[in-house]
Amino acid sequence: MIDSPVTLSVNLAHLQAGDASEQAIARLADTLENIALDTSNLRNSVRSLEGAFSALSVGLGFSQPSLEDLTYRERRVAELVAEGESLRSISRRFNVTPATISKVFQIALAKLGLKSRQELVDFYKSRGGGVEPSDP
DSSP, rough: OOOOHHHHHHHHHHTTOOOOHEEEEEEEHHHHHHHHHHEEEEEEEHHHHHHHHHHHHHTSSSSOOOOGGHHHHHHHHHHHHHHHOHHHHHHHTTTSSHHHHHHHHHHHHHHHHSSSSHHHHHHHHHTTSOOOOOOO
């Protein structure tokens, strides 16, 4: 990840110096792809850390779990799971992979300080027997 910006600068310098060969363009494309992957991995790591810190603060009693701690997508996935919908059907609804929905669900559970689907259902029931309305 550290090398990507340096590599990008070197590849751009080659192009600016007039080296527009297929190899130079391919190297630049590879570097840009690596930067995109690094950015995506970093974004996922940050989300996981946010969930871990939220779960830690709930676990230590510093805060109570709250739906306001969740992003819109996390809250919506949690609501649908609490209503009994499968992760696979939720993934079809949002037109993303089941793995993506699974990750969003795990982050939501962590932020709420929960460990299972059943705990999530109980969490929603304790707040009035159903799911709270979500933002449009």
